Amino acid sequence: MSTATTHDTHHEEHPSGLLRWVFTTNHKDIGTLYLIFALAMFFIGGAMAMVIRAELFQPGLQFVDPQFFNSMTTMHALIMVFGAVMPAFVGLANWLVPMMIGAPDMALPRMNNWSFWILPFAGVMLLGTLFMEGGAPAAGWTMYPPLVLQTGNAFPYLIFSVHLLGISSIMGAINIIVTIVNMRAPGMTMMKMPLFVWTWLITAYLLIAVMPVFAGAVTMLLTDQFFGTSFFSAAGGGDPVMYQHIFWFFGHPEVYIMILPAFGVVSQIIPTFARKRLFGYSSMVYATASIAFLSFIVWAHHMFTVGLPLTGELYFMYATMLIAVPTGVKVFNWVSTMWKGSMTFETPMLFALGFVVLFTIGGFSGLMMSITPVDFQYHDTYFIVAHFHYVLVSGSVFSLFAAAYYWLPKWTGNMYDEKLGKLHFWLSAIFVNILFFPQHFLGLAGMPRRIPDYSAQFTEFNQISSLGGFAFGLTQLLFVYIVIKTVRGGSKATDKVWEGAEGLEWTLPSPPPYHSFTTAPEVK
Amino acid sequence: MLVSNVKRWLTALAGIALLAHAGGAVAEWGLNLRRGVTPISQQAYDLHMLILWICVAIGVVVFGAMFISIIKHRKSKGAKPATFHESTTVEIIWTIVPFLILIGMAIPATKALIAMENTSNPDLTIKVTGYQWKWGYDYLDDGVSFMSTLTTPREQIENQQDKGENYLLEVDNPVVIPVDKKVRLLITANDVIHAWWVPDFGMKKDAIPGFVNDMWIKADKEGTYRGQCAELCGKDHGFMPIVVEVKNEADYQQWLVAQKAAMDADAAGADREWSMAELMERGEKVYSTNCLACHQANGEGVPGAFPGLKGSALTTGPVGAHLDIIMNGKPGTAMAAFGGQLNDIDLAAVVTYERNSWGNDVGDLIQPSEVKAAR
Numbered sequence: 007m008s009t010a011t012t013h014d015t016h017h018e019e020h021p022s023g024l025l026r027w028v029f030t031t032n033h034k035d036i037g038t039l040y041l042i043f044a045l046a047m048f049f050i051g052g053a054m055a056m057v058i059r060a061e062l063f064q065p066g067l068q069f070v071d072p073q074f075f076n077s078m079t080t081m082h083a084l085i086m087v088f089g090a091v092m093p094a095f096v097g098l099a100n101w102l103v104p105m106m107i108g109a110p111d112m113a114l115p116r117m118n119n120w121s122f123w124i125l126p127f128a129g130v131m132l133l134g135t136l137f138m139e140g141g142a143p144a145a146g147w148t149m150y151p152p153l154v155l156q157t158g159n160a161f162p163y164l165i166f167s168v169h170l171l172g173i174s175s176i177m178g179a180i181n182i183i184v185t186i187v188n189m190r191a192p193g194m195t196m197m198k199m200p201l202f203v204w205t206w207l208i209t210a211y212l213l214i215a216v217m218p219v220f221a222g223a224v225t226m227l228l229t230d231q232f233f234g235t236s237f238f239s240a241a242g243g244g245d246p247v248m249y250q251h252i253f254w255f256f257g258h259p260e261v262y263i264m265i266l267p268a269f270g271v272v273s274q275i276i277p278t279f280a281r282k283r284l285f286g287y288s289s290m291v292y293a294t295a296s297i298a299f300l301s302f303i304v305w306a307h308h309m310f311t312v313g314l315p316l317t318g319e320l321y322f323m324y325a326t327m328l329i330a331v332p333t334g335v336k337v338f339n340w341v342s343t344m345w346k347g348s349m350t351f352e353t354p355m356l357f358a359l360g361f362v363v364l365f366t367i368g369g370f371s372g373l374m375m376s377i378t379p380v381d382f383q384y385h386d387t388y389f390i391v392a393h394f395h396y397v398l399v400s401g402s403v404f405s406l407f408a409a410a411y412y413w414l415p416k417w418t419g420n421m422y423d424e425k426l427g428k429l430h431f432w433l434s435a436i437f438v439n440i441l442f443f444p445q446h447f448l449g450l451a452g453m454p455r456r457i458p459d460y461s462a463q464f465t466e467f468n469q470i471s472s473l474g475g476f477a478f479g480l481t482q483l484l485f486v487y488i489v490i491k492t493v494r495g496g497s498k499a500t501d502k503v504w505e506g507a508e509g510l511e512w513t514l515p516s517p518p519p520y521h522s523f524t525t526a527p528e529v530k
Numbered sequence: 531m532l533v534s535n536v537k538r539w540l541t542a543l544a545g546i547a548l549l550a551h552a553g554g555a556v557a558e559w560g561l562n563l564r565r566g567v568t569p570i571s572q573q574a575y576d577l578h579m580l581i582l583w584i585c586v587a588i589g590v591v592v593f594g595a596m597f598i599s600i601i602k603h604r605k606s607k608g609a610k611p612a613t614f615h616e617s618t619t620v621e622i623i624w625t626i627v628p629f630l631i632l633i634g635m636a637i638p639a640t641k642a643l644i645a646m647e648n649t650s651n652p653d654l655t656i657k658v659t660g661y662q663w664k665w666g667y668d669y670l671d672d673g674v675s676f677m678s679t680l681t682t683p684r685e686q687i688e689n690q691q692d693k694g695e696n697y698l699l700e701v702d703n704p705v706v707i708p709v710d711k712k713v714r715l716l717i718t719a720n721d722v723i724h725a726w727w728v729p730d731f732g733m734k735k736d737a738i739p740g741f742v743n744d745m746w747i748k749a750d751k752e753g754t755y756r757g758q759c760a761e762l763c764g765k766d767h768g769f770m771p772i773v774v775e776v777k778n779e780a781d782y783q784q785w786l787v788a789q790k791a792a793m794d795a796d797a798a799g800a801d802r803e804w805s806m807a808e809l810m811e812r813g814e815k816v817y818s819t820n821c822l823a824c825h826q827a828n829g830e831g832v833p834g835a836f837p838g839l840k841g842s843a844l845t846t847g848p849v850g851a852h853l854d855i856i857m858n859g860k861p862g863t864a865m866a867a868f869g870g871q872l873n874d875i876d877l878a879a880v881v882t883y884e885r886n887s888w889g890n891d892v893g894d895l896i897q898p899s900e901v902k903a904a905r
C-alpha cells in the first residue's frame with residue numbers, strides 16, 4: 007500500500023482547478039465529468055418534459071404553440087437519449103470497468119478525454135437550435151423525411167450535433183472494448199468478468215456497429231437538403247421509407263444500448279443485497295448476447311404501418327416475439343438470485359427491485375406490441391409512449407440511480423443519507439407510475455402521440471399523468487441534494503461498503519487511489 | 531413496502547383486464563381498446579385481450595415468486611443465504627416454456643394478420659390523400675372528390691369559448707361509406723408522411739408521398755366514427771381529424787347524388803364572371819381552412835417560421851407571381867402546391883382575398899377563368 011501511495015504522488019503532477027478537468031486523462035475524472043454532464047442534461051430534458059405535461063394538463067392550447075410543442079417532444083427525446091442516458095452509462099463504464107477488471111486506467115486515456123469533451127459542444131449546438139430562426143427541430147427525434155426537411159436554420163446544426171454525438175459514442179465504445187479485451191487482471195477470464203463489464207462489452211460492439219449507420223442516414227438528409235440529392239424524396243426517384251429502414255436499423259440496437267448496461271448494473275446489485283451469488287451467470291451472458299444479436303434483425307417492428315409486405319410483417323413479428331425469451335431468462339435469473347437469499351433493502355436494492363418490476367411491465371407491453379395485427383392499433387399512440395418510458399425511465403434511469411447509490415460510497419468515501427435515499431426511491435417509484443401508467447389507457451382509448459391538444463375524453467388521465475410528472479420531476483431535485491451532501495461529507499464508508507459486495511472494486515480503498523490498480527491483482 | 535407496490539400494480543393490471551371484460555361501462559372511461567365495428571377491429575381486440583391475459587398470468591407467477599422471496603427471504607427475519615447459483619435444467623425449462631407460449635400467440639396472430647392484409651375484391655375504392663393539415667378523398671368509382679378539414683373554431687382551441695362535444699374531432703366534409711360493404715382505401719400523401727386512423731376500424735396506415743398503401747374497412751354498424759392523423763406531420767398534426775359516416779345503401783346513394791350536383795355547380799360557376807364581394811366572401815372561407823393555420827387570421831404569419839402576407843411584396847406585387855406560389859407551392863418549405871387541391875373558383879377567391887385584406891389594398895380581382903387559363 008505504501009509503495010502505491012508514493013507511486014501515486016509521483017504522478018500527481020496533473021493541473022489543478024478547472025484545467026485539471028479540461029486536460030484530464032484519468033478514468034475517474036472523466037467518469038465524473040460524464041456523470042455530471044448526464045445529470046445536467048437529465049434536468050434540461052426533464053424541464054422540456056414539464057413543458058409538455060403542462061400543455062397537456064388540459065385540452066386547448068394554454069402555454070405553447072403547436073410548433074414549439076413539437077420542438078419540445080423532439081428535443082426532450084434527443085437530449086434524454088444522447089445527452090442523459092447514454093453519457094451516464096459511459097460515465098459508469100469509465101469509473102467502474104478499470105476497477106472491476108483490475109486495471110490502472112482505461113486503455114486509451116487521451117481519446118477518453120476527447121470523447122467526453124466533444125459532448126458539451128454537441129450539446130450546446132443542439133440546445134442552441136432553440137434560439138434559431140424557424141425554431142428548434144420539431145420533426146420528432148426520429149427525424150423522418152420529408153418533414154424534417156422543413157426544419158428552419160436549425161437543420162444543419164441538428165445534423166452536425168448528431169455527428170458529434172456519434173463520434174463521441176464510437177470513441178467511448180472503442181476505448182471500452184480495448185480496455186476490457188487487453189487490460190484484465192491475470193486470471194480474470196472472460197467468463198469471470200462481472201456482468202456489468204460483460205453487458206458493456208456487448209453494448210460497445212452495438213455502438214460501433216450502428217452509430218456509423220445513423221451518421222450515414224443523417225448525412226443523406228443533409229445532402230438531400232443542400233446538395234440536390236434525392237435519397238429520400240419520392241419526387242426525385244428516392245424513397246422516404248428507406249430512411250426509416252436505415253434509421254431503425256440503428257434505432258433498435260440503440261434502445262438496447264440504453265438497457266443492456268442497466269441489466270449489468272442490476273445483476274451486480276441484486277446478488278450483493280441478497281447475499282447470494284448471481285443465479286445462472288453464464289446464461290445471463292448468453293441472454294445478453296442473444297438480445298444484442300436479435301436487436302439487429304427486428305428493426306421494422308417500428309414500421310408496421312408503413313405498408314410492409316405481408317411476409318415482411320410476419321417475419322418481423324416472429325423475430326420480435328423471440329426477444330421475450332432471453333429477456334425472460336434474465337428476469338427469471340434475477341428472481342432466482344433473490345430466492346432463498348438473505349435480503350436487505352438499502353436504496354440501491356430498492357431501485358434494482360423497482361427496476362425488475364417496472365421494466366418487466368414495460369416488457370409485457372413490448373410483447374403486446376410485437377403482435378403486428380394489434381400493433382396497428384397501438385402504433386403511434388400513448389400506449390407506445392407508456393411502454394418506452396417504462397423501460398427507459400423506470401428501467402434505465404432507475405438502474406442509473408441504483409448504480410449511483412451503490413457505488414457513490416466507493417467513489418466519494420462517504421455514505422449517502424440512507425433515509426433520504428429511501429425517500430427518493432419511494433417518491434420516484436410512486437410518481438413514475440402515476441405519470442406513465444395512465445398513458446397506457448390514453449393510448450388504448452385512441453390518443454395519438456405528439457399532439458399538443460386533445461379531445462375532452464382524454465382529459466382525466468392526462469391530468470393524472472401531468473400531476474405525476476410534476477411530482478416526479480421535483481423528486482429528482484432530492485437526488486441532487488443527496489449527491490452533493492454525500493460528496494461533501496457523511497459517515498466514512500469502509501472499503502467493502504456493503505456486507506455482501508463482491509468484486510475487485512471493493513478491494514480498493516474508498517475513495518480509490520488516482521490510478522486504480524497500479525499492481526494487477528490476482529484473480530483466482 | 532415494495533411488496534405493496536408490486537401488489538398495487540398487479541391489481542391495477544388485473545383490474546383493467548377484468549373491467550375490460552365487463553364491457554360497456556369501461557368504454558366510456560376510455561381504459562381499453564375499443565371493440566370497434568369491423569372484422570379487423572374485433573380480431574385485434576380479441577388478440578389484445580388474449581395477450582393481455584397471458585401477460586397478467588406470467589406477471590402473477592413472476593412477481594408472486596419475487597414477492598414471496600422478498601417477504602420470506604430477508605435478513606431481518608433471520609434468513610440464511612442458500613448457495614445454489616446455477617441449474618442447466620431450469621434454464622432450459624424457462625427458455626422452452628416461454629417459447630411455446632409465444633408459438634401459441636403467434637398462431638392466431640398470423641391468421642388475423644393474413645385476413646387484415648387481404649384487400650382484394652372491394653365493393654368500393656376511395657383514394658385518401660394526406661395534406662398538411664387536412665385529408666383529401668377521391669371516390670374512384672363515382673368521380674366524387676372533396677377535402678376534409680377541421681371545423682373546431684380557433685376560439686375553442688384558444689380557450690376563449692367553451693369546447694364543443696366533438697372538440698378537435700369534427701370536420702366540414704366527412705367521408706361517407708355504405709354499411710356492410712368492403713371499402714378499400716388507397717392511401718397516399720402530398721407533402722410529408724401522415725397516417726390514417728379511425729380506432730373503431732382497427733387499422734392504421736401511413737400516408738407516404740410517392741407510395742400508395744392500402745387497407746380495407748367493412749363496417750357492420752351505421753354511425754359516425756372519428757379518428758386522427760397518427761404520424762407526426764408538422765405544426766398542426768393534432769388538428770387534422772378524420773370523420774367517417776357509415777350509412778345504409780339508400781342514404782349513401784342519395785349522398786353521392788348530392789355531392790355530384792355540388793361539383794357540377796362549381797364546374798359551371800368557373801366560367802362566369804364573379805364580383806368582388808362574391809370572391810371576397812368565398813376567399814375568406816378558403817383562407818381560413820387552408821392558409822390560416824400558418825399565415826394566421828391577421829395575415830401576419832409567424833416570424834421566423836411562416837411569412838406574413840400583410841403588406842408583403844408577394845400579395846401586393848404582380849398577380850401572376852402571387853397565383854404561381856399558391857398553385858405550385860414553395861419547395862423546401864411547408865408551403866404546399868394548392869393547384870391540385872383547390873378548384874379554379876377557390877384559387878381565384880383566395881388570391882383576391884389575400885390582395886384585399888388586412889390593409890392590403892391592391893384592388894384587383896382575379897377571375898376563375900383566368901386561373902383556368904394559368905393551369
